[in-house]
Amino acid sequence: MDLSVRDREMLSGERGEAVQLAMKLLVAVGEAEDAPHLIDVIAGHIDACLFHGVAGLDFAERLVEGGGEVAVPTTLNVSSLDLIHPDLYRGDPETARLARRLMDAYVAMGCRPTWTCAPYQLSWRPSTGDQIAWGESNAIVFANSVLGARTNRYGDFLDICAALTGRAPYTGLHTDEGRLGDFVVELQLEDGLLDDEVTYALIGHAVGKMAGVDVPVIVGLDPDRVDEDRLKNLGAASASSGAVAMFHAVGVTPEAPTLEAATGGREVPTRILGTTELEEARRQLSRPSGRLGAVSVGTPHMSINEMRRLAELVGGRTTKVPFYVNTSRDVYEVAREEGLAGVIEAAGIEVVTDTCTYITPIMGEIRGDLMTNSGKLAYYAPANLGANVALASLADCVESAMTGGPAVGES
């Protein structure tokens, strides 16, 4: 791999020990991926701030001791703790202490304490063509697909290496060729299904199963009926059931004005996603028993538009089951200013910030179905939480919670 003069200075230790280690790891990975050289990235998003064990903490603290300071604006993913509502955490205090040390280490390196899995909802976000290095699978697929920014799937550790050096291997989705669609997913669905938000989670789940690591091109979405929240849910589900880091949707996403533009004019195979495939996805994600146990929405974090809808749907009623909404502290702040947070909390709904109900012990024992509008939560909840999931629209989640059930499986 060709290294610039500055890359070699970093590698030789002239810019400090942390930068030297980061560059050493970037070079090793770049060579493993046959990258011809490194490129500049203008922003980072770090997933490694979520605690998975002492190894991650040892690495972060070694970088801090080595004088690590991020070279580009860098945001932080969810952590294990809600620093705004610390009493929500029901886990082991020792794990919480280590998780907090990990958070502090990343803040000490100059990362912004955003604590969100939806950095694309923050006031600054990358634009089409920007080269970035993001971690967190749903953020990666959103950045590439919806924003047209360019990032590979940065795993824990490599994310901070890119942020400390401002460099990343020039491969995969950073390149023009790497972004071309590999196969077409042709939607053959009744038109009315495209009005149902659950459909987008199901499409994402089915597409992830088909795609593996390939770039799918979805044909048949209606640009007038998708918004960022629906695309968020679709992308997050596809990055859970598969390793999708980018999709195109013809007529919707910025690099797919036409099918030809999305595939680069290449001949690619076509897969059909019809009612059968959609119902199969529904069966895999949603197995309602009819008994409502709890509701959790906001995986990935709720946007301000979703918070507005939630406040409106609540309509002054009170939830009859435990109800959690995950969002970022930035969106929460706006929701407070707009008076939405007060309405939501008055309904007995627990607002969770900085973390998410599917990765850290916040919800108590769930006696009955866990209802959600999130394809990603529905995918992980059976293994992570031991929960039985009912997937439904936000409106149905609220209606079921306010009436005490039953949990419906579809809207």
Added chain:
Amino acid sequence: MSKSISPGVARGEPLVLQEPLSLWGGVDPETGDIVEPAHPQHGENVAGRVLLMPHGRGSSSSSSVLAELLRRGVGPAAIVLREPDSILAIGALVASELYGSVCPIVVTDTDPGPGTWVVDGDRATVRGEGVQISRSKSDIE
């Protein structure tokens, strides 16, 4: 054609995964047990084994889980991949940097067959050793 993405030499009994596995959510980082309920090899343990994975899957947190497994001494002896995977590579490289642990990762289409496998991440080779069983960590060097 073979390629190394993490150096070192290790040997162990192969564990050929029938489906891709996300280490995050799929493997207990404290024990090495495969805990993903839907995985065909749910209940097996990765410690000291040569993992053959067609390719990685799922979460970008799998790097952290691999490093943690290696820190605790319950990580795989080596990993053999059919396609490069930078998420696994960085996990092994960081564990090597922090703890001096060895977990060679080689990308190859070689199939050494049954018996112990020797994975050489310095020369990018994977070879079989007949049907001898050698799983203990002290055998690695």
